[in-house]
Amino acid sequence: MALVRVISSDGAAFLVSQRLAKRSGKLKTEIETFRKSSDNSEAQPEIRIVTIRAEILRLVLQWLQQHQNDPVLPANQNEQDGRGDAEMGQSQWDRDFLAPMDLGIVMELILAANHLEVKGLLDITCKLVESKITGRTVDEIRTAFKLKSDFKGNEEEQTRLENRWCVEN
Amino acid sequence: MNEDNCAALLPELWEHIFSFLPNEEDLINCRKVCLSWAGILEKLPPPQIWTPFFSKQHTAEAMLTFRNTCGTLLESKEDLFTFLIEVEKRPPAHRKSNPFINSTLILNWRSARGYHGLHRELLSLVRQHGNHVHKLLYFIHEFVPQSMESIPEILKNMCNLRSLIIFCPKSDYKLITSRFRFPELPKLKHFGELEILGMDNIFLLKLLVNQYGPQLRSLSYWDSEPIGIPNDWRVIVRVCPNLENLKILNYRGRGISSGQFENIQFPLALKRFAYKSYSEENQDSYGEDFNAVMNVAAKFSTTLETMTLYVKVVSEDGIEFALFNIPEFPRLKELSIPFSFVRSSILPQLLGRLGNVGKLIFLDTEDNFQNRLVGKEELDQIFQGLWTQIPSSMEEISIRSRQLNKELRRHFPVYHKCSNSIRVQ
Numbered sequence: 304m305a306l307v308r309v310i311s312s313d314g315a316a317f318l319v320s321q322r323l324a325k326r327s328g329k330l331k332t333e334i335e336t337f338r339k340s341s342d343n344s345e346a347q348p349e350i351r352i353v354t355i356r357a358e359i360l361r362l363v364l365q366w367l368q369q370h371q372n373d374p375v376l377p378a379n380q381n382e383q384d385g386r387g388d389a390e391m392g393q394s395q396w397d398r399d400f401l402a403p404m405d406l407g408i409v410m411e412l413i414l415a416a417n418h419l420e421v422k423g424l425l426d427i428t429c430k431l432v433e434s435k436i437t438g439r440t441v442d443e444i445r446t447a448f449k450l451k452s453d454f455k456g457n458e459e460e461q462t463r464l465e466n467r468w469c470v471e472n
Numbered sequence: 473m474n475e476d477n478c479a480a481l482l483p484e485l486w487e488h489i490f491s492f493l494p495n496e497e498d499l500i501n502c503r504k505v506c507l508s509w510a511g512i513l514e515k516l517p518p519p520q521i522w523t524p525f526f527s528k529q530h531t532a533e534a535m536l537t538f539r540n541t542c543g544t545l546l547e548s549k550e551d552l553f554t555f556l557i558e559v560e561k562r563p564p565a566h567r568k569s570n571p572f573i574n575s576t577l578i579l580n581w582r583s584a585r586g587y588h589g590l591h592r593e594l595l596s597l598v599r600q601h602g603n604h605v606h607k608l609l610y611f612i613h614e615f616v617p618q619s620m621e622s623i624p625e626i627l628k629n630m631c632n633l634r635s636l637i638i639f640c641p642k643s644d645y646k647l648i649t650s651r652f653r654f655p656e657l658p659k660l661k662h663f664g665e666l667e668i669l670g671m672d673n674i675f676l677l678k679l680l681v682n683q684y685g686p687q688l689r690s691l692s693y694w695d696s697e698p699i700g701i702p703n704d705w706r707v708i709v710r711v712c713p714n715l716e717n718l719k720i721l722n723y724r725g726r727g728i729s730s731g732q733f734e735n736i737q738f739p740l741a742l743k744r745f746a747y748k749s750y751s752e753e754n755q756d757s758y759g760e761d762f763n764a765v766m767n768v769a770a771k772f773s774t775t776l777e778t779m780t781l782y783v784k785v786v787s788e789d790g791i792e793f794a795l796f797n798i799p800e801f802p803r804l805k806e807l808s809i810p811f812s813f814v815r816s817s818i819l820p821q822l823l824g825r826l827g828n829v830g831k832l833i834f835l836d837t838e839d840n841f842q843n844r845l846v847g848k849e850e851l852d853q854i855f856q857g858l859w860t861q862i863p864s865s866m867e868e869i870s871i872r873s874r875q876l877n878k879e880l881r882r883h884f885p886v887y888h889k890c891s892n893s894i895r896v897q
Contacts (some may be wrong), residue, residue: 410481417485425488433492441504453507 307334308349309364315357317364321348326367328420355415359408362400363415366424369396373423397427406435406447486512524746524780524808525835525872525885526721534639534669538609541637543576552593559601575606581613591618595625602629606662612640612676628658635665635690636680640673657683667692671723677708685711692719709740718742722749742772748782762818763797770799780808782837798825808833811840811871814854820861828865833887836873843876846888855890867891 305321309330325331330350337348352360401409409428416425435447445452490513493499503510539545546552559571579594598605608630613619620640627633657680664687668677677693691712718740747765765783769776779801801807804826811834813819823829836842855869862869868891874883 413481413485413489417482429485429489430492432489436489436493436502437498439498439501441501444501444505448505450506450509452505454504 306347308347309360310349310351311355311357311360312353313356315360317360319364319367323364323367323371324350326371326421327363328422330419352419354418356411359411359415362408362412363419363421363424366397366400367421369400370423401427401431406432483508483512524719524744524778524806526746526748526780526782534641537637537667537669538578538580538611538639541576541578541607541609543574543578543607543609544572545578545580547580547582549590552590552597556593556597570604571601572604575604576609577605577607578609580609580611581619582611591622595622595629598626598629602626603631605630606632607635607637608633609637609639612638612670614641624655624657627660631658631660632662633660634662635667636663637667637669638673638676640668640670640676654679660684660687663687665690667719668694670694672696681708681711686714688712688715690717690719691715692717694721694723696723713740715740715742717744719744719746720748722747740772741775743775744778745769745772745776746778746780748780750782766798769801770797773799773801773804775803776801777803778806779804780835782810782835784810784812798822800825800827801829802827804829806831806833808835808872810835810837812838814858819858823862826863829863830865830867832862832866832869834869834871836871839873841871841873841888843874846871846873848890851888851890 306318307321307324307330309317309319309324311317321334324334333350334348337346337350338344341348355363404412409431413425413428413432416422416428436444439447444450486509490499490502493502499513503513544555546555555571562569562571581590608626610623610626611619627636663684666677666680666684666688667690668680671694673694674696681688681691685708691708747768762781762783765781769779798821805828807826807829809822809832813822814834823832851871854871858869868889870887870889872885872887875886876883
């Protein structure tokens, strides 16, 4: 079985099958690039991911492992994208996988899934963040995401008004 | 969590996250969190906000809806060409991305001259980028049948369209209808909101509703017939079983004949209903009386959550209507009625039928409170007797008036509020 070494930003190396790694759009491209530039077709590719630390990379690979037999989702759904109607096949395994994570880890995971082009993981993590927004008040959202209001004066009220369909004359 | 993570998340990723939010309220809340979120959300499809209010003048409302909606506004040949050039100038990597502000396209050709010769360019624009349009505001020019005929072609290229607002001013519309037939209208998976502004457009409404009726959640139109005329209603009601929001402006205010309505079966489970009626001669006089409207509302009173009525409480001769048959509104949370109701004897009777209402809004239809501050003392005095009559669920009573913003030279709605919790303290 052809293997690939994937190395995290803090130097941890993960040895995974190329078949598995290729489920990540980014890793697939990297492996193919390596193949083209290498004379030895038997050589084991080594890919450094400088933006993702070991803990997060492990999670991504773990998720890929679990979902290795899923159909690959198209990364670009631009043509027929639908707001809020993405069909999410979130399994029990996914729920258990995400359950212990705090929001910080989830955010890192989103960045990683985006960087490595793993659509399915990106979707479930984004969905999780979305669930932290749904039904919350503005202040609760700010607290959850540690954001501060930077509106000046009545800009906030203005945002509300401008978004009404019909403005009074 | 690590504070940097939120900031580190690219706008595209936030966009992705926000795109999962199905609820308008949440999107509006997110807009208020901070400037960067507001900026990101500007690029997203606009939330579909159903406002239950009518503006002071109906024609101005239509025009302002077009001018003030946040989106890409094209009003002339120059606008269109400039836009096409800008779009072409984008670096190749961005060629395919959304060129429209707020995913909204406003085609507002008011002069017939503007249309001629533009047809091909317009269709080519729509063919290339139509899939990014989520909301279309479209002006139909009565002397340019082409502007009507091209609707199917335009819609065909907007596979992600959610909401369509058409403004067709009062005209000799037969000129258009006799000349054209809509070929088959395309299927639009996400479409759910239709608003038709302008007089005498029931024919247009029917054409569109025949195709999109079952998927419509919001419908708004102007009507010249009293809502009691069964024929038009039967058509609309029969083919729109999933309507949640219905807003009707009746500009001839001839009055509902209450009897006719009894025969209409309403499969509707309306959540929001807004109705305004007035005669063209006198915009302040509301043509329909309260009883008649209540007869209509009784058909969907059990599901209604928000109701807005611009109707009169006093007849022409100054005699207050006697009330009969006010249905129960068990789920009604918000009621808006003209300010003249505040001193009428109808109000206590009406309030008695509202089990769980939380907000009562008096519409300042006579401009008693426009452009001025209304102090706590004044409000207390106005609402003095009222608090003892209202259901205990009532949280807030307010007056909705308007305030001129001198810089923008535009009126904005203002609410003079009096809340229960403050009052008790």
